[in-house]
Amino acid sequence: xxxxxxxxxxxxxxxxxxxxxxxxxxxxxxxxxxxxxxxxxxxxxxxxxxxxxxxxxxxxxxxxxxxxxxxxxxxxxxxxxxxxxxxxxxxxxxxxxxxxxxxxxxxxxxxxxxxxxxxxxxxxxxxxxxxxxxxxxxxxxxxxxxxxxxxxxxxxxxxxxxxxxxxxxxxxxxxxxxxxxxxxxxxxxxxxxxxxxxxxxxxxxxxxxxxxxxxxxxxxxxxxxxxxxxxxxxxxxxxxxxxxxxxxxxxxxxxxxxxxxxxxxxxxxxxxxxxxxxxxxxxxxxxxxxxxxxxxxxxxxxxxxxxxxxxxxxxxxxxxxxxxxxxxxxxxxxxxxxxxxxxxxxxxxxxxxxxxxxxxxxxxxxxxxxxxxxxxxxxxxxxxxxxxxxxxxxxxxxxxxxxxxxxxxxxxxxxxxxxxxxxxxxxxxxxxxxxxxxxxxxxxxxxxxxxxxxxxxxxxxxxxxxxxxxxxxxxxxxxxxxxxxxxxxxxxxxxxxxxxxxxxxxxxxxxxxxxxxxxxxxxxxxxxxxxxxxxxxxxxxxxxxxxx
Amino acid sequence: xxxxxxxxxxxxxxxxxxxxxxxxxxxxxxxxxxxxxxxxxxxxxxxxxxxxxxxxxxxxxxxxxxxxxxxxxxxxxxxxxxxxxxxxxxxxxxxxxxxxxxxxxxxxx
Numbered sequence: 095x096x097x098x099x100x101x102x103x104x105x106x107x108x109x110x111x112x113x114x115x116x117x118x119x120x121x122x123x124x125x126x127x128x129x130x131x132x133x134x135x136x137x138x139x140x141x142x143x144x145x146x147x148x149x150x151x152x153x154x155x156x157x158x159x160x161x162x163x164x165x166x167x168x169x170x171x172x173x174x175x176x177x178x179x180x181x182x183x184x185x186x187x188x189x190x191x192x193x194x195x196x197x198x199x200x201x202x203x204x205x206x207x208x209x210x211x212x213x214x215x216x217x218x219x220x221x222x223x224x225x226x227x228x229x230x231x232x233x234x235x236x237x238x239x240x241x242x243x244x245x246x247x248x249x250x251x252x253x254x255x256x257x258x259x260x261x262x263x264x265x266x267x268x269x270x271x272x273x274x275x276x277x278x279x280x281x282x283x284x285x286x287x288x289x290x291x292x293x294x295x296x297x298x299x300x301x302x303x304x305x306x307x308x309x310x311x312x313x314x315x316x317x318x319x320x321x322x323x324x325x326x327x328x329x330x331x332x333x334x335x336x337x338x339x340x341x342x343x344x345x346x347x348x349x350x351x352x353x354x355x356x357x358x359x360x361x362x363x364x365x366x367x368x369x370x371x372x373x374x375x376x377x378x379x380x381x382x383x384x385x386x387x388x389x390x391x392x393x394x395x396x397x398x399x400x401x402x403x404x405x406x407x408x409x410x411x412x413x414x415x416x417x418x419x420x421x422x423x424x425x426x427x428x429x430x431x432x433x434x435x436x437x438x439x440x441x442x443x444x445x446x447x448x449x450x451x452x453x454x455x456x457x458x459x460x461x462x463x464x465x466x467x468x469x470x471x472x473x474x475x476x477x478x479x480x481x482x483x484x485x486x487x488x489x490x491x492x493x494x495x496x497x498x499x500x501x502x503x504x505x506x507x508x509x510x511x512x513x514x515x516x517x518x519x520x521x522x523x524x525x526x527x528x529x530x531x532x533x534x535x536x537x538x539x540x541x542x543x544x545x546x547x548x549x550x551x552x553x554x555x556x557x558x559x560x561x562x563x564x565x566x567x568x569x570x571x572x573x574x575x576x577x578x579x580x581x582x583x584x585x586x587x588x589x590x591x592x593x594x595x596x597x598x599x600x601x602x603x604x605x606x607x608x609x610x611x612x613x614x615x616x617x618x619x620x621x622x623x624x625x626x627x628x629x630x631x632x633x634x635x636x637x638x639x640x641x642x
Numbered sequence: 643x644x645x646x647x648x649x650x651x652x653x654x655x656x657x658x659x660x661x662x663x664x665x666x667x668x669x670x671x672x673x674x675x676x677x678x679x680x681x682x683x684x685x686x687x688x689x690x691x692x693x694x695x696x697x698x699x700x701x702x703x704x705x706x707x708x709x710x711x712x713x714x715x716x717x718x719x720x721x722x723x724x725x726x727x728x729x730x731x732x733x734x735x736x737x738x739x740x741x742x743x744x745x746x747x748x749x750x751x
Contacts, residue, residue: 095750095751131694131701131703132694132701132703132743132744132748133744133748135694135700135701135702135703136694136695136701136703137694140695140700140701141695141698141700141701143698228700229700248747248748249748249749249750250744250748250749251744251749251750252750271750273736273742273744273749273750274750278750302694302695302696302701303693303694303695303696304694336671337669337670337671337672338671339671339673339697339699339716339717339719340697340698340699340714340716340717341697341698341699342695342697342698342700343697430671526687527683527687528687529682529683529687530683530684530687533683572688576737577654577655577736577737577740578690578692578736578737578738578740579688579690579737580682580687580688580689580690581687581688584687
């Protein structure tokens with residue numbers, strides 16, 4: 095089957111949906127919004143129980159340039175200042191537009207209710223109660239997409255496997271229709287990658303099954319450059335134990351914003367300040383990279399909690415205060431057997447966000463004509479460490495900018511679907527337990543390409559990924575054309591995950607220093623000479639490092 | 643560790659109905675989705691069901707029948723007994739426990 099579009103958008107999280115809305119209101123007649131799962135329900139946005147950073151306080155109380163200063167400081171000297179400025183300035187405007195679209199930001203007497211997250215110089219993070227920011231953002235954008243009428247065609251269950259490149263420009267895509275197993279070709283003069291990050295590549299992650307880094311691989315294979323791929327953010331206090339169902343494992347952050355809470359080691363002592371953190375008197379100000387470091391080091395010193403993390407305690411917070419802050423969530427916790435007035439929970443670092451990604455200019459264009467990126471798929475705005483609350487802001491702002499840029503791109507003549515890509519979709523391959531191979535990749539990345547790295551560990555990961563690549567082979571298992579064939583779908587994911595894993599390993603091996611989310615145990619210091627970004631591209635099938 | 647015996651409906655549209663049994667060890671508190679995802683890794687990668695968000699009950703994709711009742715697999719817990727899993731009865735079947743649940747105007751055809 096074949097579809098034609100003026101603007102093709104891959105991924106329907108906040109970035110993809112905002113891009114679609116913007117492209118449509120600038121007069122694009124045929125926007126095609128794809129998602130590998132259901133429209134506006136997969137990916138990271140819908141799961142964001144968190145807060146959203148934007149300078150939207152009453153006049154005189156904040157300015158996007160203050161937000162920018164905090165973003166640049168959190169990025170440890172590596173942010174692209176122009177992209178970071180767009181995030182803060184355009185992001186604030188998007189937050190206000192979302193308000194007009196009735197997203198339901200929590201309010202108080204002064205305007206938007208806002209909390210102060212670690213790394214911010216003032217209360218700047220808005221939210222939707224209770225722990226409902228992501229679902230509210232998704233629902234609001236879905237409604238606006240639908241309101242755009244026939245200009246935006248939405249198609250779910252489509253996984254793009256390759257972009258089509260002709261004469262050095264992207265002219266469309268080849269995809270697998272997951273529901274039927276049939277191949278699909280799409281011709282479009284402008285394509286926006288809005289596929290989110292790569293957290294699924296790690297055994298413990300806070301995102302959805304959709305975040306397998308496929309957008310980075312699509313970009314690489316089409317000739318686009320990546321930047322900062324060594325910087326994977328681990329969220330320090332991901333839920334660890336007891337098993338908690340029906341809730342996002344990053345839920346404890348908003349608890350800490352509102353209530354402080356105490357992070358304790360196995361001996362029930364506060365410890366963050368031992369490792370450079372700054373939490374004091376039940377406050378919450380230690381940034382993510384430092385907190386991840388502190389929890390890991392306490393465990394190495396034999397002072398972890400029983401499951402290998404740290405305790406998080408709200409036992410000093412009165413029941414009425416807990417109830418006022420989180421209402422129905424307290425009941426959900428009770429259903430899981432957790433009473434926060436009595437019980438501590440165990441938390442530990444969990445793969446959460448990717449600072450690295452596709453290199454774009456201030457119009458979200460890659461170096462390949464016809465190819466743009468938006469949201470977490472973009473690299474550079476957040477440097478070596480992302481400031482809390484910037485992810486949704488980035489998705490909204492970069493989505494809007496990418497949609498505007500794509501709307502202005504003229505149609506290129508001709509579209510010839512890539513024969514190799516189509517042949518891969520039509521191939522019949524030997525049986526392979528691709529689910530087990532993905533689990534192995536997740537274990538490799540977690541063991542040696544987590545927040546703490548060594549040359550020996552990175553070499554081990556490189557060898558293990560090469561072996562995995564051999565085992566995965568050149569053809570997907572089974573026969574084409576089967577409905578909801580997860581074994582085959584996993585193979586196409588694995589193909590992209592291996593390439594992206596290799597990119598992270600290569601960049602992490604080269605950076606012989608520690609900075610932000612990239613900590614080298616064999617190069618512990620932050621080096622002034624390394625205050626520079628690394629770029630990567632794929633040439634003749636091999637990954638190359640280059641100055642960004 | 644306790645063992646759950648999952649009796650899972652297998653096959654696609656038009657196939658004769660059959661159930662396949664899988665025994666799975668679990669830690670108390672784990673969800674049915676945890677069990678199904680583990681079965682794909684350890685026993686049968688072709689086992690089909692829908693999910694995106696893993697754990698958060700945010701994507702709402704993992705609806706299926708447990709002993710005839712509609713559940714979300716990510717919030718129903720594994721239990722040390724026989725648990726019968728079937729696809730949603732009122733939706734077109736794709737394969738095993740996966741059905742067509744996308745709104746009609748968001749389908750390819």
